[in-house]
Amino acid sequence: MPDTVSRLAPWWTARPALLRFIADLVAGELAALRHEPMLRPGSWSEALSLQHDLGLDSLEFLHVAGVLAGALQMHHSGIEDYLLARRTLKDWVDIAEAALQHHDRDILFATSGSTGHPKRCLHALDQLEQEAQALAALFPGRRRLLVAVPSHHIYGFLFSQLLPRHLGLAPEGVSCIRARLPSQLAHLAQPGDLVVGHPQFWAAASSLRQGFADDILGVSSTAPCPDAVSEAVTACGLAGLVQVYGSSETGGLGWRASHRDAYRLLPYLARSTDGDRRLVRSLPDGRTELLQPQDELAWSGPREFSVGARCDGAVQVGGVNVxxxxxxxxxxxxxxxxxxxxxxxxxxxxxxxxxxxxxxxxxxxxxxxxxxxxxxxxxxxxxxxxxxxxxxxxxxxxxxxxxxxxxxxx
Missing domain, CATH: 3.30.300.30 (ANL, C-terminal domain)
Structure with missing residues (x-):
């Protein structure tokens, strides 16, 4: 890894960041179990009781604890069973912190797909840091991050957990706005902000045609952002809407500064010379690996491409693969x-x-x-x-x- 990465403290040592990750994961799993899509962690504190405040029953405890243990790979530490005996968010943050001190080399994300059985994708942390470092070069000088996506999915993790460290932002420089209406964004955002959203968020944020302050950048991922949405937010004064292309399986693959542009590969990626659909990734340790994009890519240059149809028949609904x-x-x-x-x-x-x-x-x-x-x-x-x-x-x-x-x- 480059020295700039090795000098950074691990992401989980910032307790507010670890609390946000666990709260997002708990809320996301409960929303799926209970069919309550609007369940949001909001201002959950460490004092929150999982049993009394959220009403988790024994089966829910077993499920959510298992997902958290898998996400953070707690089996390497052997202390994951303590999750079932502890009942507050503080307890779970403490257990997660202890587990990560023992092993934090990789993290497990679930696809957003609706196949009935989301795929679990294991990613090495040093490779995620490599991506975050490359993304940071796209957003120099940002003073705050406003995040409208959950931090336990790969896109949210990269932008709300890893990216702030590469931008030199303290944990208090990251604000979760998932519980706020997107139409309030023009009043919430300030010059120097980077707003992390998804296509439906940006469509709603621009619906009232309210003007943004100067020097506010946005980023969109999880699904293709319609051109009309990109045009609408820039017409409202957004300084730019960067679109990131990738998937839970591969991580980010490319980006574009405007919907009028082709996507560009991230700097550590290249087209395979074998004539197939795969990409070659140069890893931080000097090795290489092959990645299989989830979509057909149409190349317009050595590193420029547009995104075609999904290879697996999925379509995007609200940022979810259906x-x-x-x-x-x-x-x-x-x-x-x-x-x-x-x-x-x-x-x-x-x-x-x-x-x-x-x-x-x-x-x-x-x-x-x-x-x-x-x-x-x-x-x-x-x-x-x-x-x-x-x-x-x-x-x-x-x-x-x-x-x-x-x-x-x-």
């Missing part, structure tokens, strides 16, 4: 559905999934939709649930017999 095939299967399991197709809405229709369903004999369209909504609510996560249903006698197809798009209706 698999229409899985949603279709859930619809087909309903006894009144004979066939179904699921697609992402067109931009003019919205930003969620839509479904075309063919009913079994004797089932009316309105009645079928009425039955399907609670069915999907009970089986699918919020980003997976279709928000518009169209009922017809057969799936729409084009002249070649291939599945075709349709106009959605609520």
């Amino acid at each position: 698999f229409p095939a899985r949603v279709r299967q859930a619809l087909l399991e309903h006894p009144d559905v004979a066939d179904a197709a699921v697609r992402l809405m067109r931009p003019e229709e919205g930003a969620r999934l839509k479904a075309f369903v063919v009913p079994r004999d004797g089932v009316g369209g309105a009645e079928l939709v009425r039955r399907l909504r609670p069915w999907t609510d009970g089986r699918l996560t919020m980003p997976e649930r279709p928000k518009a249903f169209t009922v017809g006698a057969q799936l729409p197809r084009n002249g070649m017999g291939k599945l075709a798009d349709w106009s959605s209706n609520a």
